Amino acid sequence: MLIDSVTWLGHAGFMVAAAGATVYIDPYRVPSGSPRADVVLVTHGHYDHFSPRDVEALSDRDTWLIGPPAVVERARGRVAAIAPGETLELEGVHGLDVTAVAAYNTSKRDSDGNPFHPRAAGGVGFDLNVRGERLYHAGDTDVIPEMDAVVGVDVALLPVCGGYVMTAAEAVEAARRIQPRVAVPSHWGAHLGSRADAERFAAGAPVEVRLLERAG
Numbered sequence: 001m002l003i004d005s006v007t008w009l010g011h012a013g014f015m016v017a018a019a020g021a022t023v024y025i026d027p028y029r030v031p032s033g034s035p036r037a038d039v040v041l042v043t044h045g046h047y048d049h050f051s052p053r054d055v056e057a058l059s060d061r062d063t064w065l066i067g068p069p070a071v072v073e074r075a076r077g078r079v080a081a082i083a084p085g086e087t088l089e090l091e092g093v094h095g096l097d098v099t100a101v102a103a104y105n106t107s108k109r110d111s112d113g114n115p116f117h118p119r120a121a122g123g124v125g126f127d128l129n130v131r132g133e134r135l136y137h138a139g140d141t142d143v144i145p146e147m148d149a150v151v152g153v154d155v156a157l158l159p160v161c162g163g164y165v166m167t168a169a170e171a172v173e174a175a176r177r178i179q180p181r182v183a184v185p186s187h188w189g190a191h192l193g194s195r196a197d198a199e200r201f202a203a204g205a206p207v208e209v210r211l212l213e214r215a216g
Contacts, residue, residue: 001073002133002154003182008118008212011191012049014137014157015215018130019095023125025137027054028191031216038093042067043103044123045074045137048191064090066098068122084124084146095131100124102146103139103144108164116164117141127153140165140210143174156180158203161193168200175205182208188213 007015012026021038024030026049037058041066042050050071059065065072065079066088072081082088084102103125117123117140125139127150133151134153141159143166148155156178159165165187166174175183183196183205195211202209 001182002130002135003184003210006135006155006157006184006212008184008186009214009216010189010214012043012137012140012159012186014186016128016130016135018133019093020092021096023096023128024058027051027058030054030058032057034058034215037063039064039066039090039096039098041098041126041128041137043072043125043137044068044117044121045071046140049140050074060133062092064093065081066090068100068124070122082124083122097129099127099129100151101127101136101139102144103141104144105140105164106142106144108142108162136180138166138174143170143177147174147178151178152180153178154181156183157186158183158201159187160185160197161187162197163192168197171201172204172206175201175207175209180207182210184210184212 005018014138016023077208082100087099104119128135136150136153137157158171159185160168160171
């Protein structure tokens with residue numbers, strides 16, 4: 001099962017080892033000695049999602065970095081920009097397709113009333129198709145209509161801490177709509193959110209939930 005290849009790195013960061021490739025999503029404060037990346041996926045440019053130091057530590061000349069244009073323009077090497085609704089097949093990485101899904105706030109706003117993650121900023125989540133199994137990383141988002149595109153995925157990685165992303169209760173609604181085989185809460189632990197947020201999500205979700213322990 002695809003879920004068995006998923007490692008939580010803390011916060012929004014995950015590693016997926018599947019289809020003969022190692023894929024990182026939003027690596028931040030990754031443990032030293034972590035495996036080299038074939039692909040690094042970055043949802044948006046905030047420092048706790050796009051960490052150039054971590055990307056450099058995980059990458060070599062053959063590593064792909066995929067993200068919105070605002071991320072890719074700040075990166076070097078083998079890069080490709082992606083926007084919501086687009087799908088990429090990566091040269092040299094077989095059995096893996098990457099589709100971007102919109103990620104944005106509808107209700108989480110700063111003191112001036114502006115969304116922390118506006119739709120116009122182009123932030124994304126990712127729908128990975130790994131030899132027929134699918135994993136959805138929601139990115140920094142509220143519950144949005146674009147989630148309908150990932151209904152029935154095998155694994156959904158959903159933020160639960162509130163503040164800048166979905167609350168646990170909102171993530172329960174996202175899980176109800178998406179109906180993944182397995183849901184995994186993110187955005188809890190040392191950086192933002194708490195185990196109580198993750199447990200609240202697990203108690204309310206209408207699907208199987210796995211609370212992963214942070215690597216390292």
